[in-house]
Amino acid sequence: MRILVVEDERRIADDVAAALADAGYVPEVVHDGEAAWFRAETDDFDALVLDLGLPKLDGLSVVRKLRAASVRTPILILTARGAWMERVEGIDAGADDYLPKPFQAEELVARVGALIRRAGGHLTPQLVYRDLNIDTRRRTVAVGGRNVELSPLEYRLLRYLVHNQGRVVSQSELIDHVYGGDHEPDSNAVEVLVGRLRRKVGAETIGTRRGHGYIIGS
Amino acid sequence: MRILVVEDERRIADDVAAALADAGYVPEVVHDGEAAWFRAETDDFDALVLDLGLPKLDGLSVVRKLRAASVRTPILILTARGAWMERVEGIDAGADDYLPKPFQAEELVARVGALIRRAGGHLTPQLVYRDLNIDTRRRTVAVGGRNVELSPLEYRLLRYLVHNQGRVVSQSELIDHVYGGDHEPDSNAVEVLVGRLRRKVGAETIGTRRGHGYIIGS
DNA sequence: CACGGCATGTCAGGAAACTGTCAGCTTCGG
DNA sequence: CCGAAGCTGACAGTTTCCTGACATGCCGTG
Numbered sequence: 001m002r003i004l005v006v007e008d009e010r011r012i013a014d015d016v017a018a019a020l021a022d023a024g025y026v027p028e029v030v031h032d033g034e035a036a037w038f039r040a041e042t043d044d045f046d047a048l049v050l051d052l053g054l055p056k057l058d059g060l061s062v063v064r065k066l067r068a069a070s071v072r073t074p075i076l077i078l079t080a081r082g083a084w085m086e087r088v089e090g091i092d093a094g095a096d097d098y099l100p101k102p103f104q105a106e107e108l109v110a111r112v113g114a115l116i117r118r119a120g121g122h123l124t125p126q127l128v129y130r131d132l133n134i135d136t137r138r139r140t141v142a143v144g145g146r147n148v149e150l151s152p153l154e155y156r157l158l159r160y161l162v163h164n165q166g167r168v169v170s171q172s173e174l175i176d177h178v179y180g181g182d183h184e185p186d187s188n189a190v191e192v193l194v195g196r197l198r199r200k201v202g203a204e205t206i207g208t209r210r211g212h213g214y215i216i217g218s
Numbered sequence: 219m220r221i222l223v224v225e226d227e228r229r230i231a232d233d234v235a236a237a238l239a240d241a242g243y244v245p246e247v248v249h250d251g252e253a254a255w256f257r258a259e260t261d262d263f264d265a266l267v268l269d270l271g272l273p274k275l276d277g278l279s280v281v282r283k284l285r286a287a288s289v290r291t292p293i294l295i296l297t298a299r300g301a302w303m304e305r306v307e308g309i310d311a312g313a314d315d316y317l318p319k320p321f322q323a324e325e326l327v328a329r330v331g332a333l334i335r336r337a338g339g340h341l342t343p344q345l346v347y348r349d350l351n352i353d354t355r356r357r358t359v360a361v362g363g364r365n366v367e368l369s370p371l372e373y374r375l376l377r378y379l380v381h382n383q384g385r386v387v388s389q390s391e392l393i394d395h396v397y398g399g400d401h402e403p404d405s406n407a408v409e410v411l412v413g414r415l416r417r418k419v420g421a422e423t424i425g426t427r428r429g430h431g432y433i434i435g436s
Numbered sequence: 437c438a439c440g441g442c443a444t445g446t447c448a449g450g451a452a453a454c455t456g457t458c459a460g461c462t463t464c465g466g
Numbered sequence: 467c468c469g470a471a472g473c474t475g476a477c478a479g480t481t482t483c484c485t486g487a488c489a490t491g492c493c494g495t496g
Contacts, residue, residue, distance in 0.1 A: 193455080210463090
């Protein structure tokens, strides 16, 4: 499931993208209205998450232009708290739902899920690699149908690898995405974590590319 | 039977609430459109009584948004005398009936009763998980057929978990939805609450995902 | 008003899980 | 066969969660 996230504030955009990725979606982020319009009209997303205060072309105009162009992708708009005018205008312009800032990442994910379900009747996003299955709603992992208990870090690591399956992921990239960046650089924490994860999901699941990083699904 | 009354004029709101309470309903009063939207979407009422001239978010928008969000609760709108435009718009927006002001309290109660009867099976007043049953109208909880007394917070917590059964719910999400967001961030109130709830409904009902949150229905 | 009861938050102690560090070992590439 | 990279078991510090005890505040009753 691909989601286009349109938000100019870097921090919020990153948070939203991370939360969506958490849930098994594939977010793409752009930072201004023109890019949003171009991407949404050119490509086919399952949903849009759209901030209203945008550079170049404001969010409402994006909604109107897309609807005028018969783009029916469900749109969730983000509005400042109490700016009810914006909400009403947004709905009028053709948005499907709104979420007042500040919001819980979980709530955004839930709303996006609801939008997509309403639009197309799809199910909970699941990440799959062979007989390994990550249910992002339950936050459970099953291998060959058998449930496996993972710690928070193990879960994030596995999710990131499965999400990027077929690609080699370097240790520093993992530190960025699993630990949020700040971590002792010369530490074997990742190696230890990978080891523990392998014991739980099966050693053959995660491959090592000596000197490059780790990979799932060679 | 729970009725959400949305009316900004204090006197009218009180009268309506009193009349409904007399008739055996359980009224809840809010005074602006945003609160109405929040309560009606979050919770499960048997009917809405909705004034049109509201602060923050007008009544018609509330109706439209609720219907857009698939909230099917029957809605009775209150309109000024002779404002037939409003009535048409209200019905168009998805309201089920209207009552021109001024009105007799008895008539309002009668109409509300008719609405609820007409709605019949639309609502989901029962939340169920295994042998645990929540009657949202009576606000009662039964486990294995035996009634269990819950405090207000315990009830809300349980309802939220059952409503989201099969999904891991983080503590911060619970703080948002059970406490309405404002709460000391480093407090173990949620843990204590969960503990007390477990003692009442059976410890095995609520699972802990260490580092992730709580879940019902693993 | 004093009282008790109830709901709920805070705190402290402890158990269990989580995770980083380290040292020694294995494996791989050249 | 060597060195570097990666793996692993053991250990310890930290975090998370649970629980009982206590404090506080509210509310209805006598």
